Amino acid sequence: MEKIKTLLVDDHKIVRDGIKMILNSAPNIEVTAEASNGVDALKYLENNNNIDVVLMDISMTELNGVDATEIIKKLYSKINILALTMHSEESYISKMMNAGALGYVLKDISSENLIDAVKTVAEGKNYYCNSVSNTIISKLLNPSNSNKHQKTSILSKREISVLKEVTKGISNIEIAKVLEISNRTVETHRRNILKKLGLKNTAEMITYAIKNGYVE
Amino acid sequence: MEKIKTLLVDDHKIVRDGIKMILNSAPNIEVTAEASNGVDALKYLENNNNIDVVLMDISMTELNGVDATEIIKKLYSKINILALTMHSEESYISKMMNAGALGYVLKDISSENLIDAVKTVAEGKNYYCNSVSNTIISKLLNPSNSNKHQKTSILSKREISVLKEVTKGISNIEIAKVLEISNRTVETHRRNILKKLGLKNTAEMITYAIKNGYVE
DNA sequence: TAAATAATAGGTATAAATACGTACTTAATA
DNA sequence: TATTAAGTACGTATTTATACCTATTATTTA
Numbered sequence: 269m270e271k272i273k274t275l276l277v278d279d280h281k282i283v284r285d286g287i288k289m290i291l292n293s294a295p296n297i298e299v300t301a302e303a304s305n306g307v308d309a310l311k312y313l314e315n316n317n318n319i320d321v322v323l324m325d326i327s328m329t330e331l332n333g334v335d336a337t338e339i340i341k342k343l344y345s346k347i348n349i350l351a352l353t354m355h356s357e358e359s360y361i362s363k364m365m366n367a368g369a370l371g372y373v374l375k376d377i378s379s380e381n382l383i384d385a386v387k388t389v390a391e392g393k394n395y396y397c398n399s400v401s402n403t404i405i406s407k408l409l410n411p412s413n414s415n416k417h418q419k420t421s422i423l424s425k426r427e428i429s430v431l432k433e434v435t436k437g438i439s440n441i442e443i444a445k446v447l448e449i450s451n452r453t454v455e456t457h458r459r460n461i462l463k464k465l466g467l468k469n470t471a472e473m474i475t476y477a478i479k480n481g482y483v484e
Numbered sequence: 485m486e487k488i489k490t491l492l493v494d495d496h497k498i499v500r501d502g503i504k505m506i507l508n509s510a511p512n513i514e515v516t517a518e519a520s521n522g523v524d525a526l527k528y529l530e531n532n533n534n535i536d537v538v539l540m541d542i543s544m545t546e547l548n549g550v551d552a553t554e555i556i557k558k559l560y561s562k563i564n565i566l567a568l569t570m571h572s573e574e575s576y577i578s579k580m581m582n583a584g585a586l587g588y589v590l591k592d593i594s595s596e597n598l599i600d601a602v603k604t605v606a607e608g609k610n611y612y613c614n615s616v617s618n619t620i621i622s623k624l625l626n627p628s629n630s631n632k633h634q635k636t637s638i639l640s641k642r643e644i645s646v647l648k649e650v651t652k653g654i655s656n657i658e659i660a661k662v663l664e665i666s667n668r669t670v671e672t673h674r675r676n677i678l679k680k681l682g683l684k685n686t687a688e689m690i691t692y693a694i695k696n697g698y699v700e
Numbered sequence: 701t702a703a704a705t706a707a708t709a710g711g712t713a714t715a716a717a718t719a720c721g722t723a724c725t726t727a728a729t730a
Numbered sequence: 731t732a733t734t735a736a737g738t739a740c741g742t743a744t745t746t747a748t749a750c751c752t753a754t755t756a757t758t759t760a
Contacts, residue, residue: 279592280570280590280591280592281591281592281593281594282502282503282506282568282591282592282593282594282595282598283499283502283591285502285506285594285595286498286499286501286502286503286504286505286506287498287502288502289502289505289506289509290498290501290502290505293505304592352498354496374496375496375497375498375499376495376496376497376498376520377497377498378497378498378501379498379501382498424735424736424737425736426736426737426738427736427737434687435687435691436687437683437684437685437687437688437691438687439685439715439716439717440716440717441716449737449738449739450738450739450740451739452738452739452740452741453737453738453739455717455718455739456737456738456739456740457737457738458717458718459717459718459719459720460736462718467653468653468718469653469655469717469718469746470686470687470690470717470718471650471651471652471653471654471686471690472653474686474687474690474691474694475651475653475690475694475699478691478694483691640705640706640707641706642706642707642708643706643707655745655746655747656746656747657746665707665708665709666708666709666710667709668708668709668710668711669707669708669709671709671747671748672707672708672709673707673708674747674748675747675748675749675750676706678748684748685716685747685748686746686747686748
């Protein structure tokens with residue numbers, strides 16, 4: 269039987285090493301390559317045509333997992349991607365699935381289930397670990413519950429720029445200078461951001477931005 | 485030769501599994517137990533007297549790595565603790581070392597170096613991975629460089645309480661109600677926090693609080 | 701014991717953010 | 731083509747936060 273060839277993408281070497289040992293212990297899975305960020309992963313895929321499944325972390329320097337997933341699916345549609353991350357927030361899940369991931373598992377998964385996940389995704393099927401599928405199901409059953417977070421991706425490009433500037437701790441007037449618009453426009457963007465996300469002030473905005481990966 | 489008995493504390497099962505395989509592959513190290521947070525780690529140590537080295541993550545629910553380290557060193561001074569985390573910020577390093585950790589390594593460490601680290605710490609000696617020792621050295625060479633972060637721990641208890649409330653996005657008047665003090669006192673605390681940390685507004689305060697582990 | 705710090709709180713003033721309404725232009729879409 | 735969303739911007743008013751200053755009490759430290 270042909271082994272499933274995987275590419276591990278995670279910025280922590282010791283985590284890669286550990287997962288490598290776990291997957292290599294499965295008879296029909298092989299860790300063929302690894303990368304510490306999205307850019308390195310893309311470089312590897314450019315030069316090699318032997319990967320079946322990519323295990324992708326989300327939080328990485330250089331190129332994050334969501335964007336990397338999107339690019340990989342565009343360039344190499346046959347490669348299946350399994351998100352392997354510590355983020356259980358719905359916004360991350362939907363971002364990764366929209367980007368083209370087939371599966372989504374958290375890092376508190378057991379070795380056995382991780383092996384299952386890789387096999388399932390390799391067959392082109394979806395795989396979610398329990399807590400992730402619960403999140404998805406509760407969203408389907410109670411969509412109003414998740415409206416607040418759903419609207420995350422509804423932020424426009426300009427609003428995201430403003431949000432990023434706000435987290436730097438600079439005033440509207442300074443933000444206006446950076447973005448080359450009026451400070452009144454910055455105010456309007458801030459108001460719309462708060463409205464869209466159901467937040468009420470700077471403090472909530474920044475907590476939101478950090479938790480949802482708009483900064484760092 | 486007697487094996488070094490270790491306790492792994494990390495909230496992600498797959499990470500524990502991986503590190504377990506790495507350490508168990510070393511002839512004189514053995515992963516004797518594991519815990520997913522500080523509380524569970526303490527429970528294990530209460531009932532068992534067989535651990536030489538604790539590998540401790542920092543960010544965990546229930547009881548974080550810094551506090552857990554402090555408690556373990558007080559109760560079981562013979563146990564040596566190695567911090568194993570993704571945080572390279574100086575504030576985390578000094579917090580863990582002050583709490584009583586002997587070593588500090590990042591999760592991008594190689595398997596070989598991790599095994600070295602465990603052996604070194606087991607002998608009661610300090611171990612730092614390269615990037616960590618560089619951070620420490622640059623601090624010694626240029627202390628002014630780190631003044632801003634040094635002052636972290638200078639926040640008083642009350643100031644920390646206020647800081648935590650601020651990150652919730654509630655107003656001074658609401659914070660005052662929660663802490664049962666005047667809103668003018670809250671203002672004073674906020675002003676002192678900003679002054680001590682060299683920050684200038686709510687936005688910077690929240691970014692600071694999140695990055696330095698005061699919340700979540 | 702003298703000095704410093706923590707925790708408390710008020711006066712007064714300014715700066716910044718938020719609320720709500722309105723409005724124009726352009727591009728995308730039903 | 732009519733409508734919607736994005737991006738721009740202003741008027742006015744209110745609420746919050748920040749900037750100074752001062753001050754009392756208790757505790758800690760030099």
